[in-house]
Amino acid sequence: MKKWQCIVCGFEYDEAEGMPDEGIEPGTKWEAIPDDWTCPDCGAPKDDFEMMEVD
């Protein structure tokens, strides 16, 4: 499981948690999220996310 972070506003998407509010099940891989999905906080496109180091 990886985490992805919006480079604009810092929002974090955690694959383990998903986003049940948005119909994204826990465990959903980043690659499985539709390309037109955008950052729920600032609206930046999926391209503006980067994989985070997970410690």
Added chain:
Amino acid sequence: MNTMTMAEARAHDRKRWLWPMGFGIIMIVAALALTGWITGQTWLIFAGPIVVYGVVPVLDLLIGKDSTNPPERVLDILEDDPFYRYSTYIYVVVQLILFVAVCAIVGTQDLTFWQWLGFVSTIGMLSGVSINTAHELGHKNTAVESWLAKIALAPVAYGHFYTEHNRGHHKNVATPHDPASARMGEPFWRFLVRTAGGSARSALDIEKRRMARKNRSFWSVHNEVLQSWGMTIVLWGALMFAFGIELLPFLVLQAIIGASLLEAVNYAEHYGLLRKKLESGRYERCQPEHSWNNDHIVTNIMLFHLQRHSDHHAHPTRRYQSLRHFDEAPQLPTGYAGMIVLAYFPPLWYRVMDKRVVAHYDGDLRRANLQPEKRERLLAKYPPPHAPADASA
């Protein structure tokens, strides 16, 4: 298929050869101010406010709009065209040279009060416009551009903007939680106090949490707010060391003027606009309808397409040359330069803008971002559909 060359793509940008005027305008302003000082025409030293408040709004009205969008495949190519980013790099260098040169004049020459006031207002205007250039640079994820953004914010002592704008404003825009989103009925001067204090607090809070997450102290050299403020201390310190401590009031006042100019632009960008709160407690995503836009050419050149603000919020890392006009985004009657003059006179501002907010929400101000203590009065003045004024209280 994708055989378009850079040269063909460039031909699509109608404003291509105007973009270097971004730094051209500040050079002209500085040249006018220096001419005014040398020739004894003191009024000309006030070139900064004359150009920003007078010449640019008039030119916007005379020259008009450009609402064209190049095709998507052209935008992809233009995005990578270095020509555009060089204009922003050159801007930062020019601004810094002008700033130091005027500090040298103010610190070492015998100026009359009016000459001093002219220089402080002109440099204040240039500092304010340079916050916008720092804004363009601060959204880009390259080391060069991040550092140029911080350098551009050093003279005006507004380095926290770099942090707050990206991680605070872009997240909270058009909600009551954003210090930089103006509420309908909120006079500009109150907004100025709220946004200046709120943005600095928000920036410090963001960096405090980021440092804690990385197990670093708040006082770490990695704290970007402290880095930026440190650059201001070094720059201002060096200038006062070179040209005398008497420079301090000049430095402080130009920074206040510059920051207020930027905040007046902020005031216009999202006035009264509100994202809906969802059942989950989050706000709906930021949409084109949550920013005021404008396509007047002169202000768009001076501000690197900042007024195509809806697309900026949809694609914050997109470079200025590829920002698009949206028909569905709310439009201001004139450019940001003209709108800030209106903002200084709240009754005039309300007269021009309030009816536009009402129309934008189809008459239902319950969907707008209202100044809390004016809520009742605004809803009584503009009753929502199907709710008579006396029944809504």
